[in-house]
């Protein structure tokens with residue numbers, strides 16, 4: 001164990017006894033000795049920021065929901081987001097599979113701190129290994145009588161990107177499709193009605209997983225790793241053109257170059273996608289610290305810590321096309337500029353890939369990137385805008401040269417949606433059927449009606 005091995009255990013924790021023997025349970029015990037307010041104060045002093053993408057301060061979120069709940073005279077609700085749908089990200093599944101007890105302890109502490117009446121853990125039905133480990137751990141902590149555990153429910157949802165978007169997730173828990181809403185969960189939460197807005201805390205699985213040790217060991221311990229504004233450690237996943245793809249735990253503030261080159265073995269980096277929600281990273285940005293604010297200042301984002309590396313053998317058109325096709329498919333279509341704009345931009349890229357595009361097509365794509373966010377209910381098209389704008393800006397000469405050459409590109413990249421990373425061999429399996437997914441979320445080789453029904457039932461497409 002090193003100072004940064006805080007979340008990832010040396011080997012999977014398979015029973016509550018193992019967790020307790022390794023010092024687990026101390027956070028929950030300590031929390032119950034304190035007032036709920038004091039627990040939130042510890043999380044605040046630690047400076048914990050959400051690991052689901054935006055880096056929002058966790059204690060501030062809890063206090064905000066609590067205040068809204070008090071005003072509405074209801075108890076808050078809690079949701080743990082284990083949908084993990086960002087391309088390049090593979091860490092919540094690792095936590096659920098290898099250390100579900102620390103995660104569940106964090107959820108129970110958060111329930112106590114916020115006074116939540118119920119908590120919901122939502123993850124994908126297709127994550128069978130993590131779901132099995134979570135279910136086993138959940139039964140053990142329930143049997144052990146952990147406070148709150150009898151008021152937690154698990155929802156298994158569909159294989160859709162918007163299932164991870166917090167308002168889309170609430171809809172799935174309610175039994176509907178993951179269609180994002182304008183009002184945020186802290187205003188109108190789970191099963192909200194006009195009379196009962198049910199303010200809801202949504203936090204990422206990794207965020208909850210940090211909580212127990214913060215409460216057990218104190219904010220100063222947590223701050224021994226990381227930076228002033230982004231304290232602690234974070235899980236980072238790296239895939240693509242690297243020698244050692246995997247999930248790594250590092251102190252925040254570690255230079256991105258250390259993760260990509262020294263640890264994952266990236267060579268000859270051309271461009272890196274930090275998921276599909278922020279601008280791309282070019283070689284000149286590799287010394288940026290892995291810290292929410294530094295990454296934003298550099299013109300990109302830390303996102304959920306997943307990085308997809310492309311080396312100089314890749315066509316930039318292929319890189320942008322595969323990422324944008326994902327966003328075009330996953331957009332739900334409630335807002336026309338998002339669905340149609342993403343499809344149109346992808347179609348331009350596909351035309352360039354076939355060697356059939358003109359400069360006017362390229363200009364059309366750039367124009368569309370400015371309007372794709374119009375009337376947006378959620379942040380998905382903000383990701384498209386950042387992706388297209390940053391990639392074309394950094395590689396404009398290659399885009400123009402490819403269009404002018406009029407030759408097909410290799411078009412050989414899989415969508416980097418990770419199904420599995422084998423820790424022993426480092427072999428990465430990407431979603432094998434994604435190329436068959438169409439923009440109405442059906443699969444080309446499957447009856448669309450059956451597909452939707454399966455998604456609604458939480459069975460998830462194959």
Ligand SMILES: Cc1cc2nc3c(=O)[nH]c(=O)nc-3n(C[C@H](O)[C@H](O)[C@H](O)COP(=O)(O)O)c2cc1C
Pocket residue numbers: 049050051052053054055056061081082083084085086161162163164165166167202203204205207378379380
């Ligand atoms: C399109 C989209 C997809 C998202 N997918 C995920 C996801 O898979 N997992 C996740 O934790 N957060 C995801 N988020 C962020 C959540 O909406 C939410 O901000 C997060 O769960 C809050 O947790 P945190 O405060 O602990 O970071 C997504 C956001 C958007 C806009």
Ligand code: SF4
Pocket residue numbers: 162179180330331332333334335336338339375376377378379380381
């Ligand atoms: S912005 Fe796009 S993904 Fe989000 S709700 Fe609207 S159409 Fe759906």
